[in-house]
Amino acid sequence: MKTLLSTNHDHDIADLFHEDAEVIVYPGDCLEFLKTIPEETVRLVVTSPSYNIGKSYESRLVLDDYLKQQREIIRECYRVLAPSGSICWEVGNFIDPAGGIIPLDSVLYPVFRSLGMKMRNRIVWQFGHGLHCKNRFSGRYETIVWYTKGDDYVFNLDPVRVPQKYPGKKHFKGPKAGEYSCNPLGKNPGDVWEIPNVKSNHVEKTDHPCQFPVELVERLVLSMSDEGDTVLDPFLGVGTTIIAAIRHKRKGFGAETVVDYVKTARQRIRMEIEGVLKTRPMDRPVYDPVKNGCKIALSPWQNHLRLQEASK
Numbered sequence: 001m002k003t004l005l006s007t008n009h010d011h012d013i014a015d016l017f018h019e020d021a022e023v024i025v026y027p028g029d030c031l032e033f034l035k036t037i038p039e040e041t042v043r044l045v046v047t048s049p050s051y052n053i054g055k056s057y058e059s060r061l062v063l064d065d066y067l068k069q070q071r072e073i074i075r076e077c078y079r080v081l082a083p084s085g086s087i088c089w090e091v092g093n094f095i096d097p098a099g100g101i102i103p104l105d106s107v108l109y110p111v112f113r114s115l116g117m118k119m120r121n122r123i124v125w126q127f128g129h130g131l132h133c134k135n136r137f138s139g140r141y142e143t144i145v146w147y148t149k150g151d152d153y154v155f156n157l158d159p160v161r162v163p164q165k166y167p168g169k170k171h172f173k174g175p176k177a178g179e180y181s182c183n184p185l186g187k188n189p190g191d192v193w194e195i196p197n198v199k200s201n202h203v204e205k206t207d208h209p210c211q212f213p214v215e216l217v218e219r220l221v222l223s224m225s226d227e228g229d230t231v232l233d234p235f236l237g238v239g240t241t242i243i244a245a246i247r248h249k250r251k252g253f254g255a256e257t258v259v260d261y262v263k264t265a266r267q268r269i270r271m272e273i274e275g276v277l278k279t280r281p282m283d284r285p286v287y288d289p290v291k292n293g294c295k296i297a298l299s300p301w302q303n304h305l306r307l308q309e310a311s312k
Contacts, residue, residue, distance in 0.1 A: 048212060088147075118151070193219070236265055
């Protein structure tokens with residue numbers, strides 16, 4: 001696997017850590033990069049490491065060696081994490097030589113717990129497309145395990161609320177009978193997220209075979225960090241985490257070893273800075289109650305606004 005190392009700066013995209021950097025794409029090993037970052041300077045770590053299944057960008061390891069590698073990287077991420085910070089580790093399944101599956105979030109749990117971190121959610125990311133299996137049901141989900149360094153952590157629910165399925169619904173009985181039962185800002189998205197994955201017809205598709213959708217990372221960035229915070233991805237891939245970070249006025253740092261992905265990440269980040277990167281909108285629902293003919297699909301305040309616009 002080739003590693004590209006240089007000291008160039010490209011459109012405010014640095015490739016080495018320095019205190020004033022707002023965007024860093026480190027073209028090399030993530031452990032080398034992590035060791036250059038001062039402790040407790042990162043608010044949020046979001047990443048998806050290789051699943052050790054033999055993809056073109058990874059060297060397949062026996063499970064014990066893979067866990068040893070992950071343990072070392074997670075410990076460094078913990079060191080640079082602020083006391084109120086979070087780590088979101090997105091993983092799938094390891095396929096053992098005999099063909100059985102091992103859920104990586106389960107075998108990594110002791111690593112996070114040994115650091116004193118607490119799991120706040122095990123988020124299931126569900127999607128509709130992927131490899132088709134013949135000897136078992138096809139995998140259509142991955143998990144994001146969310147750990148916090150302490151009990152006083154950043155969590156912003158309102159920016160990531162999703163549309164109510166029945167926004168005109170009212171309380172049927174009790175002291176609130178007749179009142180609207182929905183939060184006008186939307187509902188908590190819960191811990192099962194249906195977000196399309198990046199396949200061949202997705203607007204964000206690049207040459208990376210296992211690419212994050214930007215909207216998935218946006219939800220994590222908005223809920224677990226504040227404007228001006230630093231978001232880190234030690235396995236950057238084609239730059240999605242940094243794109244989500246700078247889109248919402250955060251700093252974005254990441255490391256990537258594959259030369260082609262570094263180039264693609266820089267190109268995509270430049271396009272985001274210039275406002276021309278095309279992505280699937282975060283607020284585009286997979287289920288649209290209006291298109292599906294739901295009779296109480298529009299809330300009273302939405303109807304009121306529509307009547308106002310119609311009367312102009």
